[in-house]
Structures are given as C-alpha cells and as structure tokens.
Amino acid sequence: MKGTQKIAIVDCNNFYASCERVFNPRLNGKPIVCLSNNDGVVIARSEEVKALGIMMGEPFFKIEKLVKQHKINVFSSNYTLYGDLSARVMMTLETFSPEVEIYSIDEAFLKINGIEENKQTEYLRKIRSTVKQWLGLPVSVGMGPTKTLAKLANRLAKKKPEFNGVLNLFEYDDINQFLKMVPVEDIWGVGRQYSALLHRSNIETAYDLAQMEKKWIKKRMTVVGLRTVYELNGIPCIEIENTPPAKKSIVSSRSFGEYLTEFNEVKEAVSYFVARASEKMRSQKSACNSITVFIRTNPFKNSPQYYNSAEARFPYPINATNEMLPFAIRALEKIFRDGYYYQKVGVLLQDFIPTSRVQVSLFDPPNRLNKIAVTELMDQVNKKFGRESLYFAATGMKENRKWAMKREKLSSHFTTRWEDLPEVKAK
DNA sequence: TCTGGGGTCCTAGGACCC
DNA sequence: TCTGGGGTCCTAGGACCC
Numbered sequence: 001m002k003g004t005q006k007i008a009i010v011d012c013n014n015f016y017a018s019c020e021r022v023f024n025p026r027l028n029g030k031p032i033v034c035l036s037n038n039d040g041v042v043i044a045r046s047e048e049v050k051a052l053g054i055m056m057g058e059p060f061f062k063i064e065k066l067v068k069q070h071k072i073n074v075f076s077s078n079y080t081l082y083g084d085l086s087a088r089v090m091m092t093l094e095t096f097s098p099e100v101e102i103y104s105i106d107e108a109f110l111k112i113n114g115i116e117e118n119k120q121t122e123y124l125r126k127i128r129s130t131v132k133q134w135l136g137l138p139v140s141v142g143m144g145p146t147k148t149l150a151k152l153a154n155r156l157a158k159k160k161p162e163f164n165g166v167l168n169l170f171e172y173d174d175i176n177q178f179l180k181m182v183p184v185e186d187i188w189g190v191g192r193q194y195s196a197l198l199h200r201s202n203i204e205t206a207y208d209l210a211q212m213e214k215k216w217i218k219k220r221m222t223v224v225g226l227r228t229v230y231e232l233n234g235i236p237c238i239e240i241e242n243t244p245p246a247k248k249s250i251v252s253s254r255s256f257g258e259y260l261t262e263f264n265e266v267k268e269a270v271s272y273f274v275a276r277a278s279e280k281m282r283s284q285k286s287a288c289n290s291i292t293v294f295i296r297t298n299p300f301k302n303s304p305q306y307y308n309s310a311e312a313r314f315p316y317p318i319n320a321t322n323e324m325l326p327f328a329i330r331a332l333e334k335i336f337r338d339g340y341y342y343q344k345v346g347v348l349l350q351d352f353i354p355t356s357r358v359q360v361s362l363f364d365p366p367n368r369l370n371k372i373a374v375t376e377l378m379d380q381v382n383k384k385f386g387r388e389s390l391y392f393a394a395t396g397m398k399e400n401r402k403w404a405m406k407r408e409k410l411s412s413h414f415t416t417r418w419e420d421l422p423e424v425k426a427k
Numbered sequence: 428t429c430t431g432g433g434g435t436c437c438t439a440g441g442a443c444c445c
Numbered sequence: 446t447c448t449g450g451g452g453t454c455c456t457a458g459g460a461c462c463c
Contacts, residue, residue: 036431043431061429077431104463191461222437224461251433300430346432406429 005236006112006170008124008143009150010093010131013158015106016044019085020075022136023414023422031072035060038255038406039076076407084415085135092134096127101240109147109240121168128165144169147238148231151188152206156181179207179232189228194221206232246284246352252277253346257406259298260342266295267329268396269403273347274328275395278321281349282379287317287358289351291324293331298343306342308335317358320375323368325394 012018016034021027031048035041042058052070054063060074067074086105094100099111115123124141131139142154149169156178157167169175185195187206197220203209210232218226227237252273260266270293281288294309312327328347360369378390388398395401412420 038429038431040430057430059430064429107463189461193460222460224437247434249434253432255431298430344431 005145006120006143007145007147007150007240008097008110008112008127008141009103009147009154010089010108010110010127010139010141011154011158012089012106012131013138013140014044014046015086015137016075016077016082017046017049018137019078019082020073020411022085023412027073031070032075033063033067033072034075034077035409036077038257039408040255043077074409076410078411078413080413080416081411085137088135089131089137089139092131093127096123096130099240099242101242102244109150111240112143117170121166121171124166124168139165141166142169143167144175145234146231146236147240148188148228149175149234152178152182152186152232155186176207179210180205182206184209187228187232189224194225197221246286246354247280248350248352250277250280250349251346252280253294253344254405255344256342256403258402260403261338261340263332263336263338265396265402266336266342266345267332268394268401269345270328270332270347271325271392272395272401273345274324275321275392277347277349278319278324278375279379279382281352282319282355282375285355286352287319287355288349289314289317289353290349291328291331292348292350293328293335293345294348295332295335295342295345297340301341301343304340306337306340308337310334316361316364317353319355319358320372321378321392322371322375325392 014032017032020032020034029048030046031052032044032046033042033049033054034044036043039060041060042054042056042063045054045056048070049072052066052072054066063072066072082105089106090100090102090108093108093110097110097112099113101109103109110127112120112123120143124143128139128141131137140154140158142150142152142157144150144153153167153169157163157165160181167178169178172178183195183205184190184198184203185192187209190198190209198204198209203212209229212229214226214229217229221228230237254269254273256269260269274291290311290313292309292311294307296307297303297305299305299307310331312331314324314327318324318327332345381390382388391398412422414420414422
C-alpha cells in the first residue's frame with residue numbers, strides 16, 4: 001500500500017495492570033483489576049480478567065464474588081506510579097523518532113521517517129522490544145498513512161496473536177482485508193451513539209464505513225465523522241501535534257470518600273480543587289478570567305437530588321491560588337444548600353490568557369503582588385519536595401480530610417518515593 | 428455500604444446588529 | 446395585515462477520546 005506520511009501508534013497493553021506487574025512479577029499471568037478513585041469502578045483489567053467477562057466501568061461491589069472466586073488481585077489507582085512509568089515510556093519512544101505526540105497516559109503517535117522501506121516493520125518491532133526490555137511493559141504497535149488507520153492497525157496487532165504485537169499496513173497492497181476485520185464500534189472516533197446509528201443502517205465494519213457516501217456521513221455524523229471516513233480511505237485529516245496545545249479549560253473535581261453535609265467541609269474541598277486546578281494552570285503559564293464551582297449529590301442514590309453550578313468572573317486575569325479562593329468560596333455560597341448529602345464538587349477554570357500578557361494595574365489590591373509571590377514560591381517548593389509539602393490551611397489539614405479519596409488497595413510508590421524503592425537482595 | 432476524572436470539538440439556536 | 450436577510454457571537458448540549 002502507498003502513502004506519503006507514515007504514522008505509528010504505540011499503545012501500552014492494559015497499562016495500569018501492567019504497571020502493577022513491573023515491580024511485582026509474581027503477578028505475571030495472574031488476574032489483575034485496577035479501580036477508579038474511591039475504589040469505585042474497574043478502569044483497567046489484565047487479559048485474564050477480560051477473559052472472565054468483567055467489563056470496563058463495572059462497579060467493584062458487583063464483581064466482589066468473582067474476585068474471591070478467581071483470586072483476582074485488586075489495586076486502587078496509583079497515578080503517581082502510572083504517571084512516572086508513562087513518562088519513561090515516552091522518553092524511550094523519543095529515542096525512536098523526533099516527532100512524537102503524547103496522546104494519552106499510555107499512547108503516543110510517532111512519525112516514522114528515514115527508515116528504509118523494507119526495514120520499517122523491523123523498526124517497529126525494535127520499538128516494542130525496547131520498551132519491554134527497558135521498562136517491562138508490553139506494547140502494541142500499528143502503522144498506517146493516517147492516525148485512524150494506525151489506530152486500526154494497532155487494534156489488530158493487539159487482538160490477533162498472529163501479528164505478534166505489530167502490524168504495519170504499508171506491507172500490504174490491499175488493506176481492505178483488515179478494514180473488514182474491524183467492527184465499526186472499534187474505530188477511533190466512533191462511539192456508542194454513532195455505532196448504534198451505523199448498525200441500524202447496516203454498516204458493520206470499517207470497510208463498510210469507508211465506502212459510505214460523504215453527504216450521508218456529513219449529515220449524520222458532522223464533519224468529525226467525515227474526517228474519520230477520509231482517514232479510513234488513507235487521506236489524512238488529523239495531523240500529528242508535536243507540541244501539545246495549551247489547555248482551554250482545566251477541571252479539578254472528585255467524588256468524596258464519604259458524603260459531606262457541612263458547608264465548611266465542602267468549602268475545604270473546593271479550596272483544595274482551586275489549588276490543584278490553578279497549579280495546573282500556572283504550569284502551562286496561563287491566567288484565567290473565570291472560575292465555575294459545581295456541586296452535586298450522588299445521582300445513583302435514591303435520596304434527594306441536587307446539582308448546581310455558579311460562575312465567578314474576575315475583575316482581572318488571575319493565576320494565584322489565594323487570589324482565586326475568595327471568588328470560589330462566594331460562588332459556592334451561592335449554590336450550597338443545607339440538607340443534602342454531597343458526593344462530588346469541582347471547579348472549572350476557563351477563559352485563559354498567557355501569563356506574559358497579564359498586567360499588574362495601578363488599581364489592584366495593595367497586597368496582590370505578595371499573593372502572587374507566595375503562590376509561586378509554594379509551587380517551587382512543592383515541585384522540589386512533592387505535592388502539598390506546602391499548602392493552604394483553607395484546604396483543610398491533610399491528615400483529617402473527611403472528603404479524601406478512599407484508596408484501600410494502593411501499591412507502593414516504587415519509583416517516586418525513597419522509602420518505597422524496591423530492594424534487591426543478593427543470596 | 429459500594430457507580431472515575433479530565434479533556435476536545437461541533438452544531439443548533441438565540442440574541443443582537445446593520 | 447404585512448413582518449427581510451445576512452452576519453457574528455455566545456451558550457448549552459451532544460458527540461467523542463483516554
């Protein structure tokens with residue numbers, strides 16, 4: 001098959017579950033699930049668990065019987081570990097291509113240039129074996145002329161043992177055989193709604209979709225769907241993004257370990273999320289004009305329901321935590337109602353401008369610069385000594401946050417905490 | 428008892444303007 | 446009784462991704 005650009009995607013297999021195995025090899029070949037925050041639902045499964053029919057997003061309490069029966073190893077999400085291993089995977093991939101787009105915590109697109117035509121598949125295999133050797137993580141690699149086809153190849157590489165983890169579509173004159181193997185719901189860009197629509201119209205495989213009339217697609221799936229169809233036909237519409245664009249909005253929110261009823265408890269949690277979100281914003285060198293606070297009860301519970309949100313606009317762009325806090329608290333005061341069991345709150349920062357364009361004005365409150373300086377200093381300290389080495393009292397004492405996440409089955413911070421470093425003992 | 432969190436893009440429809 | 450047409454901007458909601 002011909003084409004100009006060559007796009008590979010490297011995707012870690014069962015990433016979180018595989019991360020848990022890296023420092024605990026006894027788990028190889030054993031079933032593993034990783035749970036969401038608060039140990040709520042299943043968000044990662046090893047192959048053994050997939051084989052048992054346990055689905056993504058399944059509430060943990062519903063599978064407890066199976067867990068016992070099959071001795072499934074259960075882990076709370078250890079994002080510190082996963083994030084650190086992810087960074088190492090990405091660094092490894094960057095030794096294989098100057099153009100790498102980190103697409104998610106466990107996937108990256110690579111442009112493959114300057115490798116002899118008949119050595120490319122070998123090169124992809126080398127990527128796979130290197131990540132395995134350096135980090136102990138299994139990956140699958142797919143390559144094609146567009147991102148969508150690379151994803152499709154990756155999917156087959158992962159699912160069909162005969163490919164042994166690597167599928168390079170450029171090796172084949174006719175790739176329709178592969179498009180025919182992939183059901184529409186497995187195509188990148190086709191979600192639940194669109195796959196239902198396509199099935200209703202008797203469009204079953206990627207091949208069927210690729211043949212569809214453009215007008216029909218545009219009308220029912222917007223230009224987004226149209227792009228997918230073009231990409232399936234080998235015409236690139238989605239470029240590799242070498243440097244990640246700055247975020248346009250930043251959310252920080254979480255479900256609580258136990259329900260909250262008191263304003264002051266909720267206020268602490270909101271303050272904490274303001275600290276997290278603004279920290280993230282500062283790291284991309286933005287300031288914002290707007291914060292939205294939202295609050296809700298548990299929609300799955302058969303108790304009085306409440307959801308509300310309030311936006312506060314700032315008089316000037318802000319990025320310091322302590323400047324933002326009073327606005328957030330006032331927004332919360334507007335929407336907080338007594339008598340509900342709150343399950344989740346969060347904040348949303350929007351309407352960004354680059355920090356370099358923020359002007360300090362004559363009419364600013366007198367201690368404004370001090371507040372900014374304090375926040376900057378805290379960021380530096382926390383970067384060096386770890387999150388929340390310094391933090392605002394408004395977020396509540398770390399040790400007694402009633403709203404903290406439940407994480408009962410957390411593994412060690414093997415790579416990021418000295419006391420958790422694995423030891424190798426000589427016999 | 429127990430149901431994640433963080434993003435993006437697109438469209439339709441309303442408000443407003445000339 | 447008749448009640449334009451075209452443009453822009455904003456927002457809410459819906460689709461998708463991991």
